[in-house]
Amino acid sequence: MAETILLEIVTPTGVALRERVTDVTAPSVAGEFGVLPGHLPLLAALRTGLVTYHQDGHAHRLAVHHGFVEVANDVALLLTERFARAEDxxxxxxxxxxxxxxxxxxxxxxxxxxxxxxxxxxxxxxxxxxxxxxxxxxxxxxxxxxxxLADHAEPPPVDELAASSEPDESLTDHKKPGSPFPETK
Known part of the structure; x- marks a missing residue:
């Protein structure tokens, strides 16, 4: 297994970063995730946030805009609209x-x-x-x-909401003989 992964960040203007790193942490729409060498293949939607990676024992942080990330064969490829370093x-x-x-x-x-x-x-x-x-x-x-958000989303019909608000008697055991729950009056 490799000891590093290749981190590539690509924007519409080209490759913004290409580095060998020991790990990467990035923001996705489902939450932050981390990648280490040998990571299983992954495809995720990237959200705007900070990417952190370690190289030669030092932590580095970058800003990325929304986009996509693909991880496969020890390569983490981030396709993003924008990219910035602190000095930018x-x-x-x-x-x-x-x-x-x-x-x-x-x-x-x-x-x-x-x-x-x-x-x-x-x-x-x-x-x-x-x-x-x-x-x-x-x-x-x-x-x-x-x-x-869906452009034409509508709430469910009122009769569906009313039907779902009534308890399903098959899911309760309070009316069964020997039930520890007292009968309600």
């Missing part, structure tokens, strides 16, 4: 832009599934990740990502 982040510009984006989102009057709103949320997440990368965390904020 201009804290003043990033904080100013984050303030502008937050103000626009705070005063949003359009549809929750509007493409422009989704772009703003993604930008907000990216700016917050850049600040976290340099150890200057942004103020706490929570914005839901509406990317996975």
């Amino acid at each position: 982040v201009d804290v003043v510009k990033t904080r100013m832009r984050l303030k502008e984006v937050d103000a626009e989102l705070d005063h949003w009057q359009g549809e929750l599934t509007d493409h422009r709103r989704r772009e703003l949320i993604e930008e907000e997440q990216w700016l917050a990740t850049e600040l976290e990368l340099i150890g200057d965390p942004p103020p706490p904020m929570v914005r839901e990502d509406t990317r996975f």
Whole structure:
């Protein structure tokens, strides 16, 4: 078994990083995951966040935007829209832009599934990740990502909701003879 894995991060402009590393931790839509040499094949949706890897006993952190990650044959390939190292982040510009984006989102009057709103949320997440990368965390904020909401989703019919709210007698044993539960009146 290999002692290292090849970490490759590719953006639309080309290969942003290609390094031999001992391990990688990355953010996915299902949570953070780690990769060591010999990892089973994996394909996951990448979310905006920090990637950490170790090389020669030193920890390194990078920021990545959403995308995909594939792990196979001791290669971790991250395909992402954006990539940043700490030295790439201009804290003043990033904080100013984050303030502008937050103000626009705070005063949003359009549809929750509007493409422009989704772009703003993604930008907000990216700016917050850049600040976290340099150890200057942004103020706490929570914005839901509406990317996975169905455009024409409707609630279930009321009669289905009413039917599911009644207890299923077959799942209870309180009416069986010898039951430790007293009979209700």
